[in-house]
Amino acid sequence: DVKVTQSSRYLVKRTGEKVFLECVQDMDHENMFWYRQDPGLGLRLIYFSYDVKMKEKGDIPEGYSVSREKKERFSLILESASTNQTSMYLCASSLNGGRSTREFFGPGTRLTVL
């Protein structure tokens, strides 16, 4: 089974802090994704990556950056956390190619910014 793990389940940070959310997948997937999930808004794509050192903006990249130095690891960085970044953050990965790319999700990190 594909395993996607996220470094923390719950995180509390203060406004202005730099925050790192880590994601690791163990199935050699090329593609990795960061989403945030908010009540009434659903899941929204922040950033994604096709390959090591590659990154692409999703629908809501403002206030975030990402890093992919190794194939299995994809980090989401909040340069200066703000209260409107309080959310559930979900990492996902998928294999390249074919018509039916399926994303596998991690358990999520619930981030609260005070």
Added chain:
Amino acid sequence: QKEVEQDPGPLSVPEGAIVSLNCTYSNSAFQYFMWYRQYSRKGPELLMYTYSSGNKEDGRFTAQVDKSSKYISLFIRDSQPSDSATYLCAAPIAGGGADGLTFGKGTHLIIQP
């Protein structure tokens, strides 16, 4: 307008009932669709995927796509309390899915014992 629309519910039905969960989509280029199930405080798990027309069955679950009306459905037969969760429909942002998924907002389903 979101590309995938879904009624957030909650939808509450008695145990054993047939459940119908629905989404509509606006992008004719979508080639396949997915249903994810998300339990409280967990990440979404892939339940089913289906190509752009027809039915797909897996145990008690049937996914259906009506391309002409841009309508996606998930049916659950003999519903169980363990089926209580949020169900999300999704479609790939670009053809192959490597650019991520666009999700409906999710329908919260409650199966009453």
